[in-house]
Amino acid sequence: MYTGRLIFSQVMAHLPLHTFRRCVARYRGEHYVKHFRCLDQYYVMAFAQLTYRESLRDIEACLRAHQSKLYHMGLRAPSVARNTLAKANERRDWRIYADFAQALIRVARPLYADEDLGLELDNTVYALDASTIDLCLSIFPWALFRTTKSAVKLHTLLDLRGNIPTFIHITDGKVHDVNALDMLLPEPGAFYIMDRGYVDFRRLFTLNAAGAFFVIRAKSNTKYRRRYSHPVDTAGGVRCDQTVVLTGVRSAVDYPQPLRRIKYHDTQTGKTFDFLTNNFSVKAQTVADLYRYRWQVELFFKWIKQHLRIKSFFGTTENAVKSQIWIAISVYVLVAIIKKRHDIKADLYTILQVLSLTLFEKTSIEQVLNLRDRTSEDHGNPKQLDLFDNLTGH
Template sequence: MSHHNTVIAQMLKLIPRHEFNTLATQHHAGRSFRKASRWSQFVTMMIAQLSGRNSLRDIVENMTAQMHKLYHLGTGKLSRTTLSRINEDKPYKLYEALFGRLLSRCQSAAPKHNFRFKNKLYSLDATTIDLCLSAFPWAEFRSTKGAVKLHVGLNHEGYLPEFMTVTDGKVHDITAARTMDLPRGSIVVIDKGYNDYAWYKQLIDKNIFFVTRLKNNAKYRVIERYDVLKSKGITSDQIIEFTGAQTAKKCPTRLRRIGYTDGETGKHYVFLTNNMALAAKTIADLYKARWQVELFFKWIKQNLKIKSFVGTSKNAVLTQIWISMCAYLLLAFLKFQSKLAQSMQQILRLLQLNLFEKRDLLRST
């Protein structure tokens, strides 16, 4: 009978220890550790994410129950005080950097998107994570409410959060979007919350295609009309240019306006894009696919610990968020490698029951 280490030990082998230690050295601040380490913090917080632990006491008691199996993970048990202190004080940037390393590993194994074109496809959106203002005074959002905001550019190849940043709740979506270095030739799908004609012009200049919805009060004139396939729900396909004084100045480029009626809901949409080559129905399908980023936010909020936090400082909150995103990438990598039909939620549920069992990881999933 072949020997297998615990499932969690096999998962952590996806992160080379020397690579982690190099990042930990680069992102160290304050006094050196005596017994604790950043690896111990990471392993403890990762297990807390995968096993659904809700508090520092819950996390530590869970690790204590598995004390005899921690040696193979290269870690020991951290006390509540020590874990809290590390989360509060040691820079979260370590886990942001680790997220980048894991993302590269996932990208190499991710399946292609479901469209026939070869361009990279991204959906941009943001979600607000509510915080209690009295407990998190640094996260002031409104007079009685605190929040941080998670901005994501979701790559449809494997549905990976390729571009991600965490900001104060007051930061507007478009402000974060401008910082995303999207690759040339890619297609980005956005909703009306990202309406910024100057940014559209910047995307055009960088040879990046966008698909969004046209504002109801936009002023324009039609330059050219194309024949449409009404059987596919397309009501119009036009080349337009803006006539509003400020809009025309910010975006003097001709764009494509597409009208579409959804056959299932009967709702009518008007899309705006700078892509002149794709079929009108494909443009409509691209906007419909933007729903994947909403599903991503729903999934991480339901299955990972990013709504309740075990620390109150900004560093502790960002540490927990970035480790949760590392957990998401580990789960995505397992799904890509196993090539099985289970959803990521099913994989997570199986892992929760088998984290400290000695069995083949890929067969477990």
């Protein structure tokens, strides 16, 4: 039942605070801290994400304007100074928020486990990709990317059921995408969908040995020899389905077992793709459809860059940048959890837009986020006077 709390506090009520306290204790986040707790820092940073604040000064001014409501937001600090927040971002261990985001991911994934991908496939499907966030070299010299610029890179493994990130690794921009494969713990029976940047047959053979499947776009210079050709239905865009063995000097050694090659022509774009996979049982069209679903991870990067604050950073140190990125990820996952728990039909973008304008309102979160047409409900209210009926009565 609605208790008259602020929308912000209703959103934060979905956080597992006992887990957050364990994360803080694990890294001694509140050692010698008297007033501005790690939870206060998280609440302020989450508020900045949800309301699209641009700077520390912007955060301070906005919270000062609503100072009487800080207690009802859950903040113990009577006020929030930008210097206090800046020092917290600089000094509090970013791993607190990384571990907490991972805990939220473990809560969110079961909620979306039954999502329908539109494929005849019960396996878990992951999309692996990386995205670069450009930074100013003079302000972020620790994230050297090129001689004239800095950057950080987000290596992300996205569970396509619910578009929940299950693995995120933050590096400087120089780290190649394919190195993320060394950090994954392959899940037997799962599909990993990747672009050409991840073609490394030694690493792919490690996935195969772990019982996982992969679908990857082949490079144009990949050398192989056809062993068998399988019949295909060309009406759907599949041009050939072959069993091949690699013949390159290194690739033949790195991946000594046969692979499946599928050539697919996309009639909408006019492009032709060569896919390699170690799965020989699913339909060729399903393999092509799986790669098409890989674009969900591209949309995830685009969405999170546009709608969460990870391009305007509230600190310049590596610790501050990583803390802000992980808090942004946790806010994204938190909104996904709320969407499922409250059975909200609107997409995440719409939910964030509504929350950004209503965090200080005292109304039910279900009423705010379930965007129903209330006009018809008002007409059905028997206590509502009908002006035109009264006029005709006279």
